[in-house]
Each structure stands twice: as C-alpha cells, then as structure tokens.
Amino acid sequence: MIFAFLLIASLVRINLFGDFMPANWVTDVLLKNPDSIFVNIDSVLNQADYNVVNLESPATDTGIPFPNKKYIYKFPPAFMKVFKKHGLNVFLLANNHMLDYGIDGMFSTIRAIKAHGLFYAGAGANLKDASKGVVLEKNGFKIGILNFAMTFPLEFYAEKRKPGIAPGYPGNVLPMVRKMRKKVDFLIVAFHFGAEKMDTPKEYQIEMARKCIDNGADLVYGHHPHRVQPVEVYKGKLIAYSLGNFIFGSYSRSVNGAFISVEIDSDSVHYSIYPLNVDPIETGFATGLGKDSTLLSHLISRCSVCELDYTHERIKVSLPK
Numbered sequence: 001m002i003f004a005f006l007l008i009a010s011l012v013r014i015n016l017f018g019d020f021m022p023a024n025w026v027t028d029v030l031l032k033n034p035d036s037i038f039v040n041i042d043s044v045l046n047q048a049d050y051n052v053v054n055l056e057s058p059a060t061d062t063g064i065p066f067p068n069k070k071y072i073y074k075f076p077p078a079f080m081k082v083f084k085k086h087g088l089n090v091f092l093l094a095n096n097h098m099l100d101y102g103i104d105g106m107f108s109t110i111r112a113i114k115a116h117g118l119f120y121a122g123a124g125a126n127l128k129d130a131s132k133g134v135v136l137e138k139n140g141f142k143i144g145i146l147n148f149a150m151t152f153p154l155e156f157y158a159e160k161r162k163p164g165i166a167p168g169y170p171g172n173v174l175p176m177v178r179k180m181r182k183k184v185d186f187l188i189v190a191f192h193f194g195a196e197k198m199d200t201p202k203e204y205q206i207e208m209a210r211k212c213i214d215n216g217a218d219l220v221y222g223h224h225p226h227r228v229q230p231v232e233v234y235k236g237k238l239i240a241y242s243l244g245n246f247i248f249g250s251y252s253r254s255v256n257g258a259f260i261s262v263e264i265d266s267d268s269v270h271y272s273i274y275p276l277n278v279d280p281i282e283t284g285f286a287t288g289l290g291k292d293s294t295l296l297s298h299l300i301s302r303c304s305v306c307e308l309d310y311t312h313e314r315i316k317v318s319l320p321k
Contacts, residue, residue: 010263010270012138013048016188017246017259018223020053020088021097023073024249030075034082037247041283044274045087048261049138052090052145053246054192054223055120056097060108063101069153072100073249077112084116090136094122094149094165095192095224099156103163121190122147123158123165130158130166131176135184141264144184148173150193150208151224168193168208174215181216186264186321189217194225194242197255199298201229201241209239218269219262226255228295231273232302236319238271245278256295257283264321273299273315 022030022037029036038045045051057073059080065072091113099106106123113120124130133146149156150168158164166172168191181187189212193205201209201222209220213234221240222229226248229241244257257276262269275295276283299315300306307316 010265011141012050012143012264014050014052014143014188014262014264015044015048015259016190016221016240016243016262017051017053018243018257019056019226019248020246021056021073021248021250022079022083023057023075026247026249027075030079030082034079035086037283038086042086044259044261048087050090050136050143051087052092052188052190053088054095054190055091055093055109056095056248058098058101058105058109059112060101060105062108063103063105066100066102066153066155069100071097073097074101074105077108080112080116080118084118089118090134090145091118091120092122092145092147092190092192093120094130094147094168096149096151096153096156098123098165099153106163106165121145121166122149123163125163127158127160127162127166127172130164131172133176133180135180141186142184144180144187145190146173146176146180146188147190148192150191150204170208170211173208174211177212177215177217186218186269187216188219188221191220191222192224193222194229196225197227198225199227199229205241209241210234213237213239221260228256228258228275228299230299230302231306231315231317233305233317233319238317238319240273244276245283246276247283248278258299267321269319269321271315271317271319272309272312273317274313275299
C-alpha cells in the first residue's frame, strides 16, 4: 500500500518518532548501503519540515565505555550526513544511552549534529545548557522543543557544573516549560520515560505530562518503553506516552512503534498517528490493520476524541491551536 499525506495549507509540518538507534546491526547495513534503512519511510520524511527522533546512541569514534552497563552503543559520526540526506534534522539526546561512551561521546555527538547544520535538545555542558531546548522556525512560526530524561543511570544527568543530559525533575522541567512558552508559538516537550516493554503509562508519566500541559506545553510525547502506549487529549492538548521504536539496531518480537505527523495551520493543529512495522534494519508503515486492529484500539483507549481512519490506517485528531 502506498501512503500519501492529506495536504492542507499548513504553516509547518513536523514528524515525531520514537527510539532511533543506528548502532549494532544497523551500523553494518549503513556501511554497506547507507540509504537502505530509509527506503520504506522516505516518503514520510521528505514531506515534513522537521523530523524529530530520539537518538538513542552517541555518534562517536572516541570515549571510554560507561562501566558496568549491560548495553552500550555507538555509531560513526559520519552517518549524520546520511541522516541529513533523508530528512532527519532534530535529534533528542536526553536518554539512557547518550553517555554510553562518556562525556566525550556525548560531545562528539553534538559536534557531528552541528557540523551538518542540524538541531538537538536534551544534552549540554551543564544543567542550564542541557535543559534549554531548541527553537525551530518555519514561515515565521516558532516551534519550541524541550527534551528530558527520567531514566537511569542517574550519573548521566547534567548538573550546575557537570555536562550531561537534561534530567526530568519537576523542579527543572516546569520552569523551562514556562520560560520556553514565552518564546514560541507551539511548544513540544519530549520525555525519555516509562518502563521498558510496558504498553501502558506509569502514574509518574501521566502526572508529569499533564503538569507540562498545565504549565504551557502544547504537545507532550515520550519514548523508552520500546512499545506504543496510548494517546490522550488533556485540556485540549495531545499527550502520546510512548511512540515505541523507529529504527532500532536490536531485535525483539515484543517491540512496536508509531509516529505522529503534526500539521499546524492558522487556527488549528491536525495530528495523524501512524503505526509502524519495526524491524532492526528496516521500518515502514504498518498495513492491513483493519477495523479489528488491536494496536489502533490500544492507541485510542484513553482518547475519546480520536478518530480512526481505516482508509489510511491512522488515527486523526484535530484540535484548536
């Protein structure tokens, strides 16, 4: 099945994806044929102004492996050129793998992103720098993205005089939400939170996401569980608790994924949520879901205003801006 987005006169289009880990098995594939992993998703990436992924691996050729950590990953910084070619241009770094190769590995990632004119949020030279987020602009419309982690190891967290990733403590998150709210027209807050392989949000995810909405966020979404968790509309704003995996260089039959296409026009925001078929080296649209799809039903189990569009195998939500 060939998918095409339903075009509207939008100010900006943003695609939000879950965990992207181009290491391990994916590295070998990229070295042989760097375009191959995007074949089934290029049509999606090419139509967006911004494609946002959680980069769950440092881009580094240096650094010392973090001690006593079971899973550590890295990939060559040169891959950033491939990612840019295929439209990935915003990287979220606040996660439980960004310091797998220490501070050196994290800074190598940031340098690689900057060298290709791309954007990032969620890591930096100190707490303030890591938490400041990024402001994107299209057609005079400003989009703010903040990114925080609520996962272990705690040693990865930035402090006042220590580099690292942005911690998701309420005392750090909510002031940054209020501050960013004043600068932008639309505010997205992304969290690395929840329990791995869990398909429902934990209470702290719900509490934190709603507090962000209360303090000015327009959209909150998460990743880390490697599974899709339900979406909901809270006070007229969308929360997607986990988008699962995007492209992830490790295999498990228990993972799945989805992405959100956000189209913002002059007076409303239109969300399309598409389930994905996730494979370690190839990701594409999930097809043949039909009216009995348990995944689609699961996605909208918390959302009374979500509309199922079986023709395009997606969930639609339109909300006032």
